[in-house]
Amino acid sequence: MNILAIGTISMSILTVVIYLISYYLSGSIVISIAIPSLCLYKIARLICTLITFPGSVKSLYYKFTLLNLSDYFVSRTLQHLTIIINSTNPHRYTQQTIENSIYFLNTQCRTLSEMKQKNDQQNKYHAQLKLLSDELMQIPQGESLDKLQTERKLRITSICKQLQIFLEHYAYQMSQQSIIRRFFQPEFLCTLQQRRIEILIQNNNLERHLLKTPSKETIDCLFIKHNESGPTVLFCNPNAGYYEYMFFDCDWFRFYAQLKFNIILWNYRSFGESTGSISIENCIEDGRFVAEYFKSKYSIKTLGAHGQSLGGMVAAEVAYQMKLSFLIVDRSFSSLGQVAAAMFSSTTIRFIYNCLVSWDRPNYLAYYNYVGPKLIIQDPKDEILPYESQLQTAVVRCHFADQPIKYSFKHSFFNQESTQYLKYFYSEILSRKHVLELCTSLQYIINLAIKINQVENKQESENNKNYIELQNDDDDIDAAKPILSQIYSFFSLIHYCGNSLLDVMHRQANPEKIALFFGSCFAFDQQDEGEFEKCYHNFEVACESFLESSHYYINWGYIRTHIRIIREKCRSIIGKFQQIKLSNDYSLEMTGYTNDSDLCKKNMLGELISVSCGHNNNLSREDTCLVQKFLLKNKLR
Ligand SMILES: *[C@@H]1O[C@H](CO)[C@@H](O)[C@H](O)[C@H]1NC(C)=O
Ligand SMILES: *[C@@H]1O[C@H](CO)[C@@H](O)[C@H](O)[C@H]1NC(C)=O
Ligand SMILES: *[C@@H]1O[C@H](CO)[C@@H](O)[C@H](O)[C@H]1NC(C)=O
Ligand SMILES: *[C@@H]1O[C@H](CO)[C@@H](O)[C@H](O)[C@H]1NC(C)=O
Ligand SMILES: *[C@@H]1O[C@H](CO)[C@@H](O)[C@H](O)[C@H]1NC(C)=O
Numbered sequence: 001m002n003i004l005a006i007g008t009i010s011m012s013i014l015t016v017v018i019y020l021i022s023y024y025l026s027g028s029i030v031i032s033i034a035i036p037s038l039c040l041y042k043i044a045r046l047i048c049t050l051i052t053f054p055g056s057v058k059s060l061y062y063k064f065t066l067l068n069l070s071d072y073f074v075s076r077t078l079q080h081l082t083i084i085i086n087s088t089n090p091h092r093y094t095q096q097t098i099e100n101s102i103y104f105l106n107t108q109c110r111t112l113s114e115m116k117q118k119n120d121q122q123n124k125y126h127a128q129l130k131l132l133s134d135e136l137m138q139i140p141q142g143e144s145l146d147k148l149q150t151e152r153k154l155r156i157t158s159i160c161k162q163l164q165i166f167l168e169h170y171a172y173q174m175s176q177q178s179i180i181r182r183f184f185q186p187e188f189l190c191t192l193q194q195r196r197i198e199i200l201i202q203n204n205n206l207e208r209h210l211l212k213t214p215s216k217e218t219i220d221c222l223f224i225k226h227n228e229s230g231p232t233v234l235f236c237n238p239n240a241g242y243y244e245y246m247f248f249d250c251d252w253f254r255f256y257a258q259l260k261f262n263i264i265l266w267n268y269r270s271f272g273e274s275t276g277s278i279s280i281e282n283c284i285e286d287g288r289f290v291a292e293y294f295k296s297k298y299s300i301k302t303l304g305a306h307g308q309s310l311g312g313m314v315a316a317e318v319a320y321q322m323k324l325s326f327l328i329v330d331r332s333f334s335s336l337g338q339v340a341a342a343m344f345s346s347t348t349i350r351f352i353y354n355c356l357v358s359w360d361r362p363n364y365l366a367y368y369n370y371v372g373p374k375l376i377i378q379d380p381k382d383e384i385l386p387y388e389s390q391l392q393t394a395v396v397r398c399h400f401a402d403q404p405i406k407y408s409f410k411h412s413f414f415n416q417e418s419t420q421y422l423k424y425f426y427s428e429i430l431s432r433k434h435v436l437e438l439c440t441s442l443q444y445i446i447n448l449a450i451k452i453n454q455v456e457n458k459q460e461s462e463n464n465k466n467y468i469e470l471q472n473d474d475d476d477i478d479a480a481k482p483i484l485s486q487i488y489s490f491f492s493l494i495h496y497c498g499n500s501l502l503d504v505m506h507r508q509a510n511p512e513k514i515a516l517f518f519g520s521c522f523a524f525d526q527q528d529e530g531e532f533e534k535c536y537h538n539f540e541v542a543c544e545s546f547l548e549s550s551h552y553y554i555n556w557g558y559i560r561t562h563i564r565i566i567r568e569k570c571r572s573i574i575g576k577f578q579q580i581k582l583s584n585d586y587s588l589e590m591t592g593y594t595n596d597s598d599l600c601k602k603n604m605l606g607e608l609i610s611v612s613c614g615h616n617n618n619l620s621r622e623d624t625c626l627v628q629k630f631l632l633k634n635k636l637r
Contacts, residue, residue: 304325
């Protein structure tokens with residue numbers, strides 16, 4: 001891993017430098033070892049904090065985000081100004097477009113007026129914008145700009161042009177500066193404060209609350225009212241999320257607004273205007289505090305929690321501890337340490353992470369133990385969270401583990417969740433040797449697909465270097481294409497909740513993914529009314545007919561061999577799981593459950609919706625409909 005190598009080398013150099021300096025300064029060996037160790041520890045902790053809670057490091061992350069947003073905002077403003085100027089002449093804009101531009105500029109002006117403290121740049125800009133806004137306000141509703149008196153048109157255009165010059169000058173200046181220098185420039189547009197004011201002046205159903213926690217910290221919250229007596233959702237931000245930005249970036253608020261759910265938004269400690277220092281425990285404690293505060297203040301009857309990414313963990317803990325009415329965990333992970341381990345394919349990284357910070361808690365247990373309507377939303381091909389570290393797989397591990405799950409610190413330090421489940425799988429389902437064979441065969445097919453993809457891309461851009469190298473295979477590749485798509489289509493029959501085997505493997509098959517995938521098929525299938533077993537049967541039939549009809553692909557002998565291996569191994573895995581299901585021995589040995597333990601276990605998993613929008617994008621319309629269905633089904637509306 002490149003990042004790891006660079007990290008290790010720079011850390012080593014840094015250690016030596018600090019060591020030399022402190023030795024030079026103190027002349028004592030003990031001090032010269034102690035100081036560098038302390039420095040290193042601090043630096044390593046800062047790195048962990050930056051990765052886990054980027055939003056809490058205001059001087060770095062917030063500034064960086066702000067620069068980006070500010071550039072974007074400036075260019076948008078310029079666009080709107082152009083529209084205004086152009087529409088004073090005969091134009092091709094719709095009335096709506098023009099009104100949007102006017103609204104945009106007026107809102108910006110109002111926002112700046114409301115800001116108590118402004119720096120010079122903001123003051124200058126605001127003064128000019130105010131002139132324009134005053135002119136625009138006087139235009140009667142629905143009147144088109146090109147019908148105005150010439151004099152007024154001229155005034156408007158001239159102010160717009162001045163504003164354009166101002167912003168273009170600013171943009172030019174910024175483009176001439178290095179990113180480091182820009183860091184030290186005063187803030188301009190799109191700051192957290194501006195966005196917050198913008199939210200508050202545009203919506204009259206909002207209340208901002210600055211809560212004082214028992215530990216004397218301030219938590220900045222926003223309460224969005226849609227129905228005083230209706231259900232309310234506590235929204236927990238992702239690790240880089242400020243509610244000020246989330247409000248604009250994220251579709252969930254519109255979703256809940258449509259359903260007439262009230263929404264509680266809040267910033268974690270040290271994010272935005274919230275004070276204090278961040279840690280997982282603090283997040284959870286504050287989440288509870290915020291939820292309890294609003295619950296009693298508004299006598300909320302139905303209060304649920306919805307968390308995105310890292311927020312999923314906070315939401316699950318709060319929902320579990322407070323026995324909330326529902327829980328939605330959106331693209332979240334099992335535990336922070338498992339993410340580190342899976343991302344870098346290294347259990348050492350998880351060990352180091354645990355030595356540095358105490359944030360690797362078994363948060364999946366909160367979700368698993370929560371009793372009530374609960375839903376996981378997950379993208380198996382999430383670009384941030386590898387499949388093995390997603391919450392959906394964590395609950396499957398719990399499902400097959402001895403009950404009740406006994407967590408100890410060893411789990412975190414030595415990545416035992418993974419090893420225990422794999423041990424179970426190898427001993428009860430399919431031996432390690434066979435799993436590895438299955439893995440190799442799957443990888444063969446995946447590589448073929450990757451290769452075809454590459455060739456296709458290369459044919460689009462022929463000047464690519466590797467083109468020659470692959471050219472000899474081209475005939476083969478062309479012949480392989482239809483076969484491969486056939487293979488993919490019947491392989492998609494092996495799936496749970498829309499996740500197919502090859503999708504889950506994505507670009508890299510590994511034993512853990514295989515074990516988790518089949519475990520998920522069986523765990524989630526119980527809610528799917530045996531859908532999996534029906535589909536699997538169809539797969540067997542399709543696979544058989546493929547093997548019979550594909551004799552003549554002489555060059556593709558290997559494919560047939562690999563498909564045979566895959567079919568055989570899948571067969572034994574599924575056979576084993578069916579036996580286990582029949583004899584129920586994974587659910588009956590539990591303690592603490594009554595005769596309908598199976599039913600209990602089934603409920604522990606909750607529901608799963610698979611999405612394919614990546615880690616940060618909005619869900620597709622179809623997927624949000626499924627979430628709505630979940631809420632309806634549980635009579636939460
Ligand atoms: C900055 O903006 C660019 C282009 O809009 C985007 O690709 C990039 O991810 C942004 N970076 C951050 C940190 O938001
Ligand atoms: C606005 O008008 C200018 C000329 O005055 C023209 O070059 C430009 O393309 C127009 N912009 C748009 C978005 O129509
Ligand atoms: C508000 O919530 C109450 C209680 O859930 C419900 O009966 C009512 O229909 C809701 N009103 C609207 C406008 O959704
Ligand atoms: C099964 O559980 C139900 C309720 O949990 C209980 O009423 C019933 O007596 C139990 N039956 C047996 C055979 O334990
Ligand atoms: C999500 O949707 C909102 C509109 O509801 C949009 O403004 C925002 O840019 C979208 N976010 C992403 C990451 O696409």
